[in-house]
Amino acid sequence: xxxxxxxxxxxxxxxxxxxxxxxxxxxxxxxxxxxxxxxxxxxxxxxxxxxxxxxxxxxxxxxxxxxxxxxxxxxxxxxxxxxxxxxxxxxxxxxxxxxxxxxxxxxxxxxxxxxxxxxxxxxxxxxxxxxxxxxxxxxxxxxxxxxxxxxxxxxxxxxxxxxxxxxxxxxxxxxxxxxxxxxxxxxxxxxxxxxxxxxxxxxxxxxxxxxxxxxxxxxxxxxxxxxxxxxxxxxxxxxxxxxxxxxxxxxxxxxxxxxxxxxxxxxxxxxxxxxxxxxxxxxxxxxxxxxxxxxxxxxxxxxxxxxxxxxxxxxxxxxxxxxxxxxxxxxxxxxxxxxxxxxxxxxxxxxxxxxxxxxxxxxxxxxxxxxxxxxxxxxxxxxxxxxxxxxxxxxxxxxxxxxxxxxxxxxxxxxxxxxxxxxxxxxxxxxxxxxxxxxxxxxxxxxxxx
Numbered sequence: 001x002x003x004x005x006x007x008x009x010x011x012x013x014x015x016x017x018x019x020x021x022x023x024x025x026x027x028x029x030x031x032x033x034x035x036x037x038x039x040x041x042x043x044x045x046x047x048x049x050x051x052x053x054x055x056x057x058x059x060x061x062x063x064x065x066x067x068x069x070x071x072x073x074x075x076x077x078x079x080x081x082x083x084x085x086x087x088x089x090x091x092x093x094x095x096x097x098x099x100x101x102x103x104x105x106x107x108x109x110x111x112x113x114x115x116x117x118x119x120x121x122x123x124x125x126x127x128x129x130x131x132x133x134x135x136x137x138x139x140x141x142x143x144x145x146x147x148x149x150x151x152x153x154x155x156x157x158x159x160x161x162x163x164x165x166x167x168x169x170x171x172x173x174x175x176x177x178x179x180x181x182x183x184x185x186x187x188x189x190x191x192x193x194x195x196x197x198x199x200x201x202x203x204x205x206x207x208x209x210x211x212x213x214x215x216x217x218x219x220x221x222x223x224x225x226x227x228x229x230x231x232x233x234x235x236x237x238x239x240x241x242x243x244x245x246x247x248x249x250x251x252x253x254x255x256x257x258x259x260x261x262x263x264x265x266x267x268x269x270x271x272x273x274x275x276x277x278x279x280x281x282x283x284x285x286x287x288x289x290x291x292x293x294x295x296x297x298x299x300x301x302x303x304x305x306x307x308x309x310x311x312x313x314x315x316x317x318x319x320x321x322x323x324x325x326x327x328x329x330x331x332x333x334x335x336x337x338x339x340x341x342x343x344x345x346x347x348x349x350x351x352x353x354x355x356x357x358x359x360x361x362x363x364x365x366x367x368x369x370x371x372x373x374x375x376x377x378x379x380x381x382x383x384x385x386x387x388x389x390x391x392x393x394x395x396x397x398x399x400x401x402x403x404x405x406x407x408x409x410x411x412x413x414x415x416x417x418x419x420x421x422x423x424x425x426x427x428x429x430x431x432x433x434x435x436x437x438x439x440x441x442x443x444x445x446x447x448x449x450x
Contacts, residue, residue: 004162004174007032010073011166014058017081018168023060023088025099025168029301029340030073031055033161038131040139041151045132057342060084064093068343096328097344099302102169104324104334106299106306111173114298119291120177121160122205131156134212138184141216145186147224152185152196154216158206163297165340171303179294180206184219189227195406197222202433204292225396229408232397232449238371239412239442240364240398243430245374246354246437249423252382252389252416253284254349254435257311257319259326261384268387268417269317277317278420281357284312286321288336288350295351295434299336302345306336311352315421321347354437357425361439364426366401372447373398374412387416393447411448419445 011028018026034052038045058080059068067087071080106114139154157180164174183200199219201210241249261267269277278284287308288297300306302324310318320330323338323345339348365373378392390413396403419442426439 004032004164004176007073007162007164008166008172008174010077011056011164012172014056014077014081015166015168017077018058018060018084021081021085022062023081023085023168024062026058026060026084027099027165027167027302028059029057030164031057031161032164033159035157035159036126036128036131037155037157038128038135039153039155040132040135041153043136043139046153048128055342056080057340058084059344060088061098062088064095064097065089065091066094066097066344067091070342096325098324098328099167099169100304100324100334100338104304104336105169105171106173106303108171108173111175111298114289115175117291118289118296118298120175120204120296122178122180122207124178124206126156126158126180126206131158134182137212138182138216138219141213142184142186142220143216145217145220145224147188147227148186148220149190149194150187152187152198154184156180156182165299165301165303167303173299173303175298178204180204180209182209182212182215184216186220186223188220188223193227195223195226195229197226202294204294208292226394226406226408229394229406230397231409232372232407232447234449235447236444237447238368239445239447240361240368240371240373241440241442242373242375242395243428243437243439245377246440247433247435248377249419249440250284250352250354250437251435252384253420254311254321254352255384256387256416257317257321259320259322259330259347262320263326263329266385268385272317273320275317276315276421277417278312278315279423280315281424282312282315282420283310283355284352285309285355286311286337286349286352290351290431293351293431293434295349297350301338301340302334304334304336304338306350309335309337321349323347349435351431352435353429353431354425356427356429356438359424359426361426361428364424364439364441365398365403368398369400371398372396372407372412373403377412382416389414389416389419412445413448414442414445
């Protein structure tokens with residue numbers, strides 16, 4: 001891993017050069033990292049990849065004009081600064097772009113304490129032999145499940161990344177994070193009757209990663225349960241959405257409350273601020289300061305102090321996801337949700353979750369006479385302008401309060417505005433990924449079958 005303090009000093013030097021070259025304001029991001037992955041199939045290594053990256057992004061502002069250039073830390077910084085200024089002079093004006101307001105920045109003297117508090121870096125560096133062993137154990141556990149006929153892929157990956165930000169308003173900070181993942185994917189059955197499924201886990205610390213045997217076994221059992229699926233009659237039925245699917249529905253909500261979509265008028269929720277958009281049992285939180293969580297960050301992509309937000313409280317929309325540019329465009333103030341890319345910033349979530357409800361999944365299923373337990377959707381059938389939703393789906397049919405048989409080759413349809421108003425969260429929320437939601441009960445959706 002590169003020395004972040006050295007990279008921070010290089011970034012500050014480039015800021016100075018860009019100002020001397022004619023920038024009114026500027027910032028520099030250095031993204032440095034490395035990763036290692038090992039994939040196996042049928043008991044042998046199928047692929048092994050190691051990568052290292054060292055990318056530098058300079059953004060300059062000149063008379064409401066903006067330009068961004070990408071390079072690496074080994075290139076001539078003087079030439080890079082001069083090229084960025086030349087590009088900015090021929091760019092169109094954008095009155096909303098610019099550095100974050102100085103009074104919104106994270107206090108630089110408190111960065112080290114926040115780094116220690118969030119605990120985002122595990123110094124463990126597993127070697128390829130260890131990772132191969134974990135992948136093989138995952139595969140063995142899945143193949144030992146009765147009915148599993150084929151390993152599709154099993155693998156482990158590890159990564160470390162560093163983020164450095166320096167700007168002409170005096171901000172300078174850096175931090176690093178680590179990440180580990182383990183995945184298993186299997187098929188059950190033969191020929192055209194074959195079904196597949198998977199399981200995986202991710203963690204900031206290697207010791208927090210779910211064990212290989214559990215991941216492989218769960219993935220294999222999921223595949224076997226999907227064998228011999230049926231179709232069902234078309235109609236309107238209650239749907240119970242597995243957390244895999246409910247997290248994606250939460251993702252659709254966060255896309256709709258992203259200020260970039262609101263400013264472009266491409267969100268079906270653009271006129272719904274301070275209004276009821278979900279059932280009153282639902283509250284949605286975005287929290288960048290959760291310990292050892294994948295979405296956590298010390299400060300946002302502009303150096304802004306980022307705090308815990310209630311996006312939705314008791315079903316009422318409270319705020320948009322804002323960076324400085326979208327906030328200015330909408331006449332608001334940033335709430336520290338800037339993510340930095342090669343060309344600038346855009347708003348995004350950190351650790352986003354829907355708060356758990358009171359009813360257990362078992363009780364939720366037991367209350368349904370005829371309905372659908374949804375475990376997977378297929379396709380990209382969401383119109384974010386209108387909220388119309390239509391996707392291919394598979395899962396299990398619920399009869400008389402019990403999971404009965406697997407279902408495939410059906411479609412589910414509705415409108416997100418109606419779906420949000422008619423969903424109820426269960427009590428099984430788990431914090432495993434960047435976006436998390438409990439199992440959801442969706443009333444009155446349309447199922448297209450035979």
